[in-house]
Amino acid sequence: MNIGFIGLGRMGSGMAGRLLAAGHAVTVFNRSSGKAAALQAAGAKVVDSLSGMAGAEVVFSMLSDDRAVEDIVLGESGLLQQLAPGSVHVSCSTISVDCARRLASAHASKQQHFLSAPVFGRPDAAAAGRLFLVVAGPAEQITALQPLFDVLGQKTFVMGEAAESANLVKLSGNFLLASVIESLGEAMALVEKGGVDRRQYLEMLVSSIFDVPVYRNYGAMVAERRFDPAGFAARLGQKDMRLVLAAADELAVPLPFASILRDRFLELAAAGKDQLDWSAIGSLAARHAAGKDDAAT
Amino acid sequence: MNIGFIGLGRMGSGMAGRLLAAGHAVTVFNRSSGKAAALQAAGAKVVDSLSGMAGAEVVFSMLSDDRAVEDIVLGESGLLQQLAPGSVHVSCSTISVDCARRLASAHASKQQHFLSAPVFGRPDAAAAGRLFLVVAGPAEQITALQPLFDVLGQKTFVMGEAAESANLVKLSGNFLLASVIESLGEAMALVEKGGVDRRQYLEMLVSSIFDVPVYRNYGAMVAERRFDPAGFAARLGQKDMRLVLAAADELAVPLPFASILRDRFLELAAAGKDQLDWSAIGSLAARHAAGKDDAAT
Amino acid sequence: MNIGFIGLGRMGSGMAGRLLAAGHAVTVFNRSSGKAAALQAAGAKVVDSLSGMAGAEVVFSMLSDDRAVEDIVLGESGLLQQLAPGSVHVSCSTISVDCARRLASAHASKQQHFLSAPVFGRPDAAAAGRLFLVVAGPAEQITALQPLFDVLGQKTFVMGEAAESANLVKLSGNFLLASVIESLGEAMALVEKGGVDRRQYLEMLVSSIFDVPVYRNYGAMVAERRFDPAGFAARLGQKDMRLVLAAADELAVPLPFASILRDRFLELAAAGKDQLDWSAIGSLAARHAAGKDDAAT
């Protein structure tokens, strides 16, 4: 299939590489150049403007936030102007519910299709085709693209015909992950101040009731205060909590845990530490219990 | 070994049964009679006062709260008066840090040993010897009793020489579980009001990043509003959050998530629903987002 | 002075009436017609498009939200196109910090001046010239317009040269008021469930340490569940908490009380009650403590 791929960060590069390796013709574009060399060597066609996407049957995008996706789609000479009627834009970015709705509407006005397909997984999972994809949009297009989703991920979860549903699900998933981090941070702050070693404590948890990578990995980062380099930066986590709360505002759903997470990320940002891994919020409970800086990140 | 067992609720009965089945001489006592028939049939000696524990080398207790344990140990003709010097009391109840400290001190004054050994696991795990035991107290006694712990559980985690450390760890573990329930409750309230089926949403979560029984089981209870009969009653969860916050108060550790959980249990209690399973707190986010009663428990 | 006034709701009508009564030539405009009759009778010139503001030296606006003000200023044939260089726009609306910043910049690009002058006070205070004005913007213009501010209010507080500072101050003031309502709601829920009459309790408070209209008035509304008709609608309070939290997000200031207030307004909105007075959030603590609807608004 003739595929376009926009956004060659650590996630996007891995995903585009998978599509290439599966034998597809892949045309790649990145706003800042110089990231495409390895993909080019692997057979990708590299273009330096979105007009290069004109012939694609399906274009994936994997970008950092609402603005980046809107620039690509709605900007001057953007994807909306380039794609042929009947083609499909698959947005894998973690964007707002509202933005997804606007994009779906914009594409529809040009007889183009729009799917939201945000993913769970880190860059290594992207490169290995081990992502989890959460997909929503018109059923016909989802069915048609299933073979591509199978190349990118280990499982695909379909969340209905409204594209933005997938974004809501993805955002709420990040809320659950941040809740795991915060709860571990509070629990460790408590037991440690009570005289229990937090690493030993974590070992107990992940050897018993929380025997799952999410607790194991984030727990280790919190227990060892290992937040640098970031796998997923706190400023992105902060953005996601903002989008969760924006969705909750629109839908009128009070979310007390989410508000606490918001404040944790704000405190981290105020301290100039939002480039750390987002699990750094797990150090704040100990910091507030310590009264001094040595317990801090 | 000559073993005593006090407290024959659903957890205690299963544990005492395991010890019997392993070939030990087990003397059992319960404050309300009539619960010991099955154990008696299996070979247990049933006594109707604590004086019957006089000859035991080790006595386990599995009771509902601080007061119940203190009555048994410190009450008139209590365990403290019955046990011989050198014998061991192993308290498996989920009690406060402060209570454990007082019990350890009381037993020490009589040259008796005290271990805290609270457990993670439901009645079926108790009956099958599949519990997780969190044990703290003098190392020598822990080592000596390890064969008994191996009969009761699949793993033993030692948390140091201060008995109350095990209780702090157990309480903080229940805090983590309650945080899982609340976070799932909030996430489901959000996605459902956004048009996503909460059962389908849960299936996605537990098939991807949260593939672990805790999320699967509590998630199902929240998604299906299945809180009756209670596996673990909300009033006990409420008690545990109270004890977590009491420990946090003593240790000066602010715990914002725990405070929210406290309020959830209070709201459930106010509604006369604290006999439901504690996962019922997971229905309150939806209730506050619904504005009507049909979303309630 | 030749004055324009845009926005003739209950607040704006009273303010425009004051300016008229003080002898100024006042030209008034409202998006929905029919509200200007009384002012016309009192001598105001009524215009039906913003071009009628062209000759004004100073234009006041008193509108409901960001969008309304932006439509008036930045919309087609808006104020920006009508006002002469050197003229002044005084925005009295409770709008976001970000919006005020954009408006200041837009006016500056046309050599027009922009002041933010949000007010504290209800419609009766507006009609009586008893408002409190919080003003920010270029000092020269503030000084020049002081006589007009003296007609509108009993006191003027100058908050610096950045117009948006006045909006931040106004929003934070509404946050303080909402905090008063919530704290009274919680206190009354507590004492009443403990057997104390909430009206008698309030009488004690406002006869001793809280002897000030804010506590007296909101306290009475909460104690008597008197939320209809609204003096200030909950949906506007909700908007203001949203703007407070948006400012806090931009400035990286965690605000735990504000997050709780946000959730209160969301719960009210979810119940379809956001047309009630914003003091209705003061009934939610009792509702959560009651477990049934009869304690609700």
Add this chain to the structure above:
Amino acid sequence: MNIGFIGLGRMGSGMAGRLLAAGHAVTVFNRSSGKAAALQAAGAKVVDSLSGMAGAEVVFSMLSDDRAVEDIVLGESGLLQQLAPGSVHVSCSTISVDCARRLASAHASKQQHFLSAPVFGRPDAAAAGRLFLVVAGPAEQITALQPLFDVLGQKTFVMGEAAESANLVKLSGNFLLASVIESLGEAMALVEKGGVDRRQYLEMLVSSIFDVPVYRNYGAMVAERRFDPAGFAARLGQKDMRLVLAAADELAVPLPFASILRDRFLELAAAGKDQLDWSAIGSLAARHAAGKDDAAT
């Protein structure tokens, strides 16, 4: 009247002095000696054990917490043993609802009367007879002692026949005061980070909608970071929030603001700053927004 007074701290001394000045025979007792010299010079009879209270018709106590009051009343040779049937104990301390209930019951068992009469006001108000008294207990005794209450305070508020009602009301009043401090702390942190001077901001507030000593005084302490010496120590404020939450727990009333206040006091205690004035919690919002120590207390 023959009056006893127990507890000669800054509050108690002022109150006892008022009773003396009004011409009553006052017998005073303090656990630590040496505080009674000035009162002795003014005519008080100083006793060094509670047996000296035997002849009193009414005994006031003004002590720091539950334990202090229980020691005095229920301890060996305590007030319960000393007072004649028909005499009255008036407890002015800020104690728990539960403690007041126990004291009332204990006194009743000896045919003694018990009133709770906690007060609002600082030591200067105590010395000047300007306190506000919140009184509960049997109506007959309250009526009989009204002349004494008039000597101690400017107003008396009767809260019913159950003594503990007065304690609940007093505790909830302290909750309201702490809420004022926290809300001011958050508002000032926000506006200051937005470029507004916090002193100027406070001046605006207390010259307009919050023109009342509570806001003026606590506002000034927060704005000027003036927390030492303490008028009312943070550790006492912390105790009161603990008692508020204990009452809320017993009554099943979720109190989100109170939980946040609890965490603020815990953070202050963790930092070793609980000897500061309780208004020091008003500095924590700024601290969390600053990311460094110079914004701290």
